[in-house]
């Protein structure tokens with residue numbers, strides 16, 4: 001049985017000068033709607049204003065007639081997006097609580113969304129309502145049977161334009177491999193798999209980090225509002241973008257390799273892996289990488305019909321012997337090898353952790369009676 005999934009395709013967009021102006025205008029108007037919604041969200045008061053009403057386009061247009069100059073579908077969409085946000089904000093069943101909504105300003109990343117059929121895609125162009133035909137580069141086409149939902153036009157701080165097209169399409173099942181794997185993430189070795197494969201952490205990330213620091217120092221010395229500062233700011237944004245692109249490219253390779261080769265992927269809950277506390281400098285960078293890793297795995301597993309298991313954060317994966325279960329309570333971060341005092345096994349620390357993560361993950365999955373995992377484990381026993 002085929003199930004439907006939502007999936008997005010992101011393309012680089014090249015508007016001409018006139019279109020850039022139109023886009024800037026649309027970004028601005030959408031921002032006005034968002035900020036007006038934030039205003040009314042913040043006006044919430046238990047006694048005097050328990051049910052703040054979010055302003056619609058027709059409310060705002062009285063004072064700001066120039067809102068009529070852009071596509072009203074985008075403005076309505078923004079308001080709907082905000083209502084959905086506030087619904088999620090007050091959703092008590094939500095695991096990760098959302099923060100309060102922020103005001104947007106013109107220096108942030110800009111974006112607006114258009115529902116289908118307000119846009120149309122051909123080979124190398126996209127037609128956006130009130131903007132016209134804009135050139136795009138399609139590196140990966142949308143499947144023929146896909147149903148369009150919406151598109152999001154965005155501009156990043158480095159001045160590049162993108163359009164991301166959200167579609168509903170049939171889940172494409174990757175070939176079943178009947179293999180399970182545990183993944184241990186680290187700093188020196190980015191990922192260690194329970195079958196012994198180690199993925200190194202690429203050096204280019206550290207190198208760029210030093211460059212970024214230097215450039216940010218330059219920026220801080222420039223006079224506010226000066227031309228030189230602006231130029232320097234753009235340079236810093238570009239470097240940020242390059243680093244982010246490289247990291248994301250590397251992570252995509254890793255996560256795609258995992259969903260292609262394994263049916264069940266077990267990872268640790270990364271937020272609390274403890275090790276980050278000892279690497280304060282690297283902390284924020286790796287934090288971002290880890291959440292990117294988990295995010296990508298989550299949606300790719302959904303796309304390709306694979307299973308992702310996130311194990312309990314309190315399980316001492318690196319301190320437990322993967323052969324006999326003995327616990328080394330005094331294991332230090334500097335100990336790269338795990339030596340078991342009970343059964344005498346000597347094993348690489350990360351590999352030991354990865355094997356434990358796999359065992360615990362598969363166990364937990366069988367307990368919750370996931371039929372997919374059970375059949376997968378059965379199959380690997382038969383071999």
Ligand SMILES: [Zn+2]
Nearest residue numbers: 321324340343
């Ligand atoms: Zn042992």
